[in-house]
Amino acid sequence: MSKRHLYLLALAIIAAAVSAMYYKWKVLEFPVQPDAQVQVWTVQAHVEYQPRKGANTVTLQLPADTPGWTVLEERFVARNYSKLEEKGDSGREVQWAIRRAVGEQDLYYRATIVRAEQREPAALAIEPEIAPPAELDEPYATAAQTLLDQVRERSSNTVTFSRELLRRLNQSDRSEEVQLLAEKYGEDDVARSEFIVQLLASRNIPARVVYGIRLAEGEANADANLEARMQTWLIVHDGLAWTMLDPRTNAEGTPSDLFLWSTSGKPLLTIDGNPPTALMFTVKGNLADAMATAERRLEVQDANLVRYSLLSLPLQAQETYRVLLMVPIGAFIMLLLRNLVGVKTYGTFMPVLIALAFRETALVAGVVLFVLVVGFGLLVRFYLERLRLLLVPRLTAILILVVLLMAAVSVLSNRLGIEVGLSVALFPMVIMAMTIERMSVAWDERGAGTALREGVGTLVVAALAYIVMSWPPLEHLVFVYPEVLLVLFALALLLGRYSGYRLNELLRFRALAREPDPIVPPPEKPAPEAKA
Known part of the structure; x- marks a missing residue:
């Protein structure tokens, strides 16, 4: 066998091994250091309500499509309640039901999440639908039409139309039309976002209200739970894909620290009979073992990647x-x-x-x-x-x-x-x-x-x-x-x-590597003189 064949074989083996290692490092995010740690967040939703007499059903929207994040673990705490999870095209939800409840009720949902490496912006798998337009009486109807006509003159497509509308609604020196419409939707963040969706629907623009929480990096070292604010965001479809818009700043794009909680377009919490309700969110960040986190992430994404590896062996066999x-x-x-x-x-x-x-x-x-x-x-x-x-x-x-x-x-x-x-x-x-x-x-x-x-x-x-x-x-x-x-x-x-x-x-034969000393010929002896 020639040396060229051997060199090509060795090069092919090295290339295959390095490629597999690079894939596990960059894509599967396996840590290189044994004591490496990653930042994880624990997000908790706390439902508190006064039950009515008889049966009660509580429906809470759950994270389903979370671009940029991976949900590692979920826990439900609801004593004496039955739990039913449903997942549809528009989202995911849990229904807690109880035949008879007395006194204040507390229900909990807790999720442990970690960042997922994003190679490209993830597209939301949501079918575009036009919401029902707003039914406004006068003079609100005239004010809304005037505002939309003014926005249309300063826009070129669906996204710029939506951003211009948000800019006019957010500016400090509001016009008379905006001031009048502000009396209609009030100062509530959810009501305001839903009203904007209805205004966009009157111009045949598909839009939807989604909910998310911004997770700050500094919360990783927090010792106690921090109250988190659930915020509304707008997604607008331009005929090709969804675009995320911030209804408070009219900024375009999805922030890197935004964890999308629900994209179903439904209210976060619904309870039969609409009793007095409180929905609170808390966030706690901490550091976790990078190897255990990567293993758990693989189990969530594709369990076969773990089943056919050394990580699937018992702990004694792994050692x-x-x-x-x-x-x-x-x-x-x-x-x-x-x-x-x-x-x-x-x-x-x-x-x-x-x-x-x-x-x-x-x-x-x-x-x-x-x-x-x-x-x-x-x-x-x-x-x-x-x-x-x-x-x-x-x-x-x-x-x-x-x-x-x-x-x-x-x-x-x-x-x-x-x-x-x-x-x-x-x-x-x-x-x-x-x-x-x-x-x-x-x-x-x-x-x-x-x-x-x-x-x-x-x-x-x-x-x-x-x-x-x-x-x-x-x-x-x-x-x-x-x-x-x-x-x-x-x-x-x-x-x-x-x-x-x-x-x-x-080292042994270094003397042989030295240059030999030049050989100097012996001096010639003079020829003897001839005798007379």
Whole structure:
């Protein structure tokens, strides 16, 4: 297989892995840092009313289409009431019903929301309808027609017509027509917005009153609930899409901090019999774990994205994979140190296994325990060499002694109150026995210096692998973005064809790289004189 094929394969794997990571970071909003937090809001609607005798039905409009926001969780609190949720084309609502109620009644709806990344303005999925025009008596009818005619002369389309109408209604020096109409709709925000919709309907302009709450960023650190004001907004259809207008400032566009509560066009709260009612809204902002929030957001948007991922595993299995996914990281570090630096170790993956044991014993204590076990095992191995045992019985005897030594260290540590000594049993016993055997063979065949150098190299690789594998940000990154391992896989393929010099070889043979000194020819001897 040619190198070009290998390079193209590695490049394709890296591109696919980086693309998947970018999608999870930007679109799915998975956090990169383990302690990352996001801002969430808890919005609560509190219904308080005096019930009438007999049955009572309470209808509250709920958030349905919330561009720019995602509702993570909803809770309903209504004691002894039945709850019925209905969702239609125009919106969503909940109906609470009770056969008999006595005394003041309190009903609650609570929603936890978070910002959703918006790549482009979201279009409201509402069919345009023209509201019933306002039925006005004189002189209100004449004033309304005069005002609308004046607005038409200063507008060019539906949106500019609506904004000009709002400007005239909001200006401080009102005209006589506006002052007269103000007596009709009064100062109530809802009544005023509905009257504007009726005026627009008289000119065949589809418009609707929607409700929303503005959530300020500063409320994220609030310790108590803050009273929130539910405001009315206008949406006007220009034949292609809906345009949001602020009836108080005639500004166009949807504010970034506006949470649309209801776009159904219906009153927020209706109760049979119209008893004395109070509808109050409170908002509390706080910080939540970014990973848990992203997981919950995916469950709301598309549950399959979570079901077929590591996040769907039980917590115990997730903790296991947090460790297993770090093993390739340690193996890649060993690959770099052996193939590029030239560090000698015992075995291929034995340093990685020792690094896993260091995660429980800590680095310094783990190195001390490793040296004790291997040192004692070497002494026993040299003694067994004199008995001329075969390979398998000798390894079995060493394994038995290693286990006994580990047990003795644990008992002694327990008596001395050293808890770290109890973790010695986490060392892979078979690997330890094989290390003792290979170290003793290297001692006999290549000398004590070579055996000690390879033993030190094993500890160095294990220590570096432990430091990297126990770094919490990297552990979180690999668990959330396992595509990182595909990048390491591609790099391992590229390093698999490397056959150049290693770093330690460059240091060993650096004398050969020097330019040789120029060879100076010896001086010529003068020719002997001829005898006469």
